[in-house]
Amino acid sequence: MTPRVSLVGVTFTYPGADRAALAGVTLDIGAGEIVVVAGAAGAGASTLLLVATGLAPRLVGGTLAGQRAIGARRCGIVFARPWTQLTGLCSTVRDEVAFGPASYGLPRETVLAAAERAMQRLGIAHLAARDPAHLSGGELQRVVVASALALEPDLLALDDPAAELDPEAADALYAMLPQLGRAGTAILIATPDLGRATAVATRAVQLEQGRIVRDGSPAEVEA
Amino acid sequence: MTPVPAVGLQVVWQDVRFAYGAGAAAVRGVSLSIGAGESAALVGPNGAGKTTLTRMAMGLVRPQAGHVTVGDWDVAERRPDQMASRVGYVFQHADQQLFARSVAQDVAFGPRRLGRSEALVPPLLEELGLAGYAAVHPYDVPAPVRKVVALAGVLAMAPAVLILDEPTAGLDREFRSRVVSAVRGRSDAGVTVIAISHDRPFIRSMGRVVEMRDGQIAGG
Amino acid sequence: MIGYVTGRSPLHRAHPYTTLALAGAVLLAAFAMTEPRTVWLLVLAAAALAAVGGVLRSSVRTALLLSLPIWALLFVLYALLGADPRVAFGPLSLSSPGIARALVLGGRVTAIVLSFLTALATTSPHRLVEAMTARGVPFGRTFLLASTLTILPRMRERAAQILEAQQCRGLRLGGSVLARLRALGPLALPLILGALAEVDEQVLALDVRGAAAGARRTAVDPPPDSQIQRALRWSLLLLVTAAYAWKFWSMRG
Numbered sequence: 001m002t003p004r005v006s007l008v009g010v011t012f013t014y015p016g017a018d019r020a021a022l023a024g025v026t027l028d029i030g031a032g033e034i035v036v037v038a039g040a041a042g043a044g045a046s047t048l049l050l051v052a053t054g055l056a057p058r059l060v061g062g063t064l065a066g067q068r069a070i071g072a073r074r075c076g077i078v079f080a081r082p083w084t085q086l087t088g089l090c091s092t093v094r095d096e097v098a099f100g101p102a103s104y105g106l107p108r109e110t111v112l113a114a115a116e117r118a119m120q121r122l123g124i125a126h127l128a129a130r131d132p133a134h135l136s137g138g139e140l141q142r143v144v145v146a147s148a149l150a151l152e153p154d155l156l157a158l159d160d161p162a163a164e165l166d167p168e169a170a171d172a173l174y175a176m177l178p179q180l181g182r183a184g185t186a187i188l189i190a191t192p193d194l195g196r197a198t199a200v201a202t203r204a205v206q207l208e209q210g211r212i213v214r215d216g217s218p219a220e221v222e223a
Numbered sequence: 224m225t226p227v228p229a230v231g232l233q234v235v236w237q238d239v240r241f242a243y244g245a246g247a248a249a250v251r252g253v254s255l256s257i258g259a260g261e262s263a264a265l266v267g268p269n270g271a272g273k274t275t276l277t278r279m280a281m282g283l284v285r286p287q288a289g290h291v292t293v294g295d296w297d298v299a300e301r302r303p304d305q306m307a308s309r310v311g312y313v314f315q316h317a318d319q320q321l322f323a324r325s326v327a328q329d330v331a332f333g334p335r336r337l338g339r340s341e342a343l344v345p346p347l348l349e350e351l352g353l354a355g356y357a358a359v360h361p362y363d364v365p366a367p368v369r370k371v372v373a374l375a376g377v378l379a380m381a382p383a384v385l386i387l388d389e390p391t392a393g394l395d396r397e398f399r400s401r402v403v404s405a406v407r408g409r410s411d412a413g414v415t416v417i418a419i420s421h422d423r424p425f426i427r428s429m430g431r432v433v434e435m436r437d438g439q440i441a442g443g
Numbered sequence: 444m445i446g447y448v449t450g451r452s453p454l455h456r457a458h459p460y461t462t463l464a465l466a467g468a469v470l471l472a473a474f475a476m477t478e479p480r481t482v483w484l485l486v487l488a489a490a491a492l493a494a495v496g497g498v499l500r501s502s503v504r505t506a507l508l509l510s511l512p513i514w515a516l517l518f519v520l521y522a523l524l525g526a527d528p529r530v531a532f533g534p535l536s537l538s539s540p541g542i543a544r545a546l547v548l549g550g551r552v553t554a555i556v557l558s559f560l561t562a563l564a565t566t567s568p569h570r571l572v573e574a575m576t577a578r579g580v581p582f583g584r585t586f587l588l589a590s591t592l593t594i595l596p597r598m599r600e601r602a603a604q605i606l607e608a609q610q611c612r613g614l615r616l617g618g619s620v621l622a623r624l625r626a627l628g629p630l631a632l633p634l635i636l637g638a639l640a641e642v643d644e645q646v647l648a649l650d651v652r653g654a655a656a657g658a659r660r661t662a663v664d665p666p667p668d669s670q671i672q673r674a675l676r677w678s679l680l681l682l683v684t685a686a687y688a689w690k691f692w693s694m695r696g
Contacts, residue, residue: 080393088590148651319608
């Protein structure tokens with residue numbers, strides 16, 4: 001089966017940067033894999049997510065060398081700070097979650113059904129009529145993840161998705177990931193919360209100064 | 224030059240109440256005392272009132288009933304910039320406050336404002352693993368590192384009371400370890416430490432755990 | 444106060460295009476009117492609109508605040524320094540045509556500002572975006588408009604957070620002019636830098652959610668429109684056209 005994303009010898013440098021953020025990265029992510037990307041601050045984990053989803057260099061600028069093939073039909077990405085990911089156009093959680101499917105011009109019933117499914121998955125159906133601007137950080141992050149899932153992405157990139165969540169909500173978020181993996185979604189997680197991430201991951205990749213230094217079982221990285 | 228207070232001050236909330244607008248009360252009749260030099264973790268689900276309670280100690284939120292004291296100061300009689308000479312408050316999203324041209328300059332902002340020595344800045348940067356970023360613009364460092372810079376800015380003020388809101392959230396292992404070590408070091412030196420956290424190992428390192436639920440203390 | 448105020452008034456419940464059409468009609472009509480009497484009738488009409496929207500006090504207060512400098516300038520330019528004949532007003536000698544001119548120009552400004560404040564206060568940016576989406580307006584344009592309408596409250600909230608953070612670092616507000624100027628840096632810089640940094644992330648997040656997909660977006664919850672409202676909007680257009688026709692016909696006559 002075609003990998004969701006295939007990187008061969010990829011080097012990426014941000015505009016104006018002295019050194020490459022990613023250097024000679026070779027990595028294939030297949031359907032259903034849950035890969036935790038570990039590394040110290042500045043090691044390149046977040047950058048790997050941007051490159052794997054095609055957002056870099058397309059939207060962030062910079063230069064990419066090497067070969068990249070994105071087999072995923074649709075990608076989703078979730079960052080640590082939920083309030084920066086809101087559209088600012090929606091007065092209800094339901095509309096916010098429905099934004100993605102609505103952007104593709106899908107029929108209204110399909111849009112609403114996709115939003116409902118995503119909200120159920122994240123346990124936020126009870127927030128459907130609430131204004132996203134008045135939610136707590138934890139509630140908001142679940143809305144953001146639901147918004148990404150509403151498009152049913154083949155490749156989902158999560159950049160420290162539980163940073164704003166209390167322990168119960170964080171556990172629930174990570175517990176949901178294996179189910180997504182079984183449905184075929186490839187998941188990339190960059191997070192310092194290795195305990196939770198490695199518990200659900202099928203594979204772990206460790207980055208140091210933009211290079212992959214380890215690619216194997218989650219247990220190796222957590223050690 | 225504002226005087227550096229004696230290390231460690233008691234913080235007392237006496238039957239405080241607060242509600243935002245016409246909604247449900249965020250803090251409902253809380254009485255809590257954190258002794259001078261004590262370290263306490265404030266835990267509980269999101270929306271329990273933890274942040275509102277700590278903001279009262281800084282004068283950012285005025286309780287609608289009850290009062291708060293920090294040492295011999297009644298917080299109701301002080302402005303937040305005055306409380307800053309005793310209380311170091313690190314916001315959950317403290318990286319929003321960074322503005323100087325370099326990390327070192329930003330960390331020096333607080334002590335400069337208080338008329339205190341900036342001599343603490345270089346060793347503090349070293350302690351928190353920020354020495355390599357000293358001359359870098361705060362917005363050119365990774366977002367989690369900005370959070371540590373904000374913490375450094377508060378520690379540089381040498382507060383007698385340290386209030387931290389999720390100090391380890393989003394940090395990698397290295398920075399997390401440095402932050403925990405720095406906080407523990409201040410606590411061992413007698414600074415009163417109050418930390419809101421969901422980080423279980425960090426919570427365990429504190430002397431006491433206070434749980435809040437629905438605007439009230441659940442355990443102490 | 445400038446910006447949307449939650450409410451259930453008839454203006455809040457009206458289709459956003461109707462509310463904006465009313466404000467637009469006042470704007471256009473104001474320039475068609477040349478007599479103080481008619482202009483000030485328009486100001487009264489704008490005030491009546493604000494009353495219907497439940498925002499009379501706040502809109503009038505803000506409109507007066509915004510118009511005051513212009514009134515002062517008009518008074519000096521036309522009433523004090525205008526042409527003869529002159530009338531005595533206590534110790535002042537004012538130009539009679541100048542007073543009329545100032546009243547017309549000042550009235551126009553007041554009517555326009557008042558009607559737009561009312562429109563802003565009673566038009567939910569979200570409903571406006573949905574209304575535009577339902578009409579097939581491309582996302583880029585709706586986002587630009589909505590961001591402009593919502594940026595003030597967002598920046599205000601952010602500024603309040605930054606202010607608190609800097610106060611907790613010992614920054615004292617108030618004091619001498621120099622002290623206030625010095626306080627600008629720690630307050631304004633993080634506001635701007637932070638907003639720019641967040642825009643980066645927002646662009647990425649919106650892109651993967653299909654904002655740039657190019658398809659015609661589905662309106663999930665479009666505000667209801669009605670024959671009456673559509674008729675009202677057309678009527679406003681006809682009224683304004685008639686006002687201009689009358690103006691040009693009068694000028695020729």
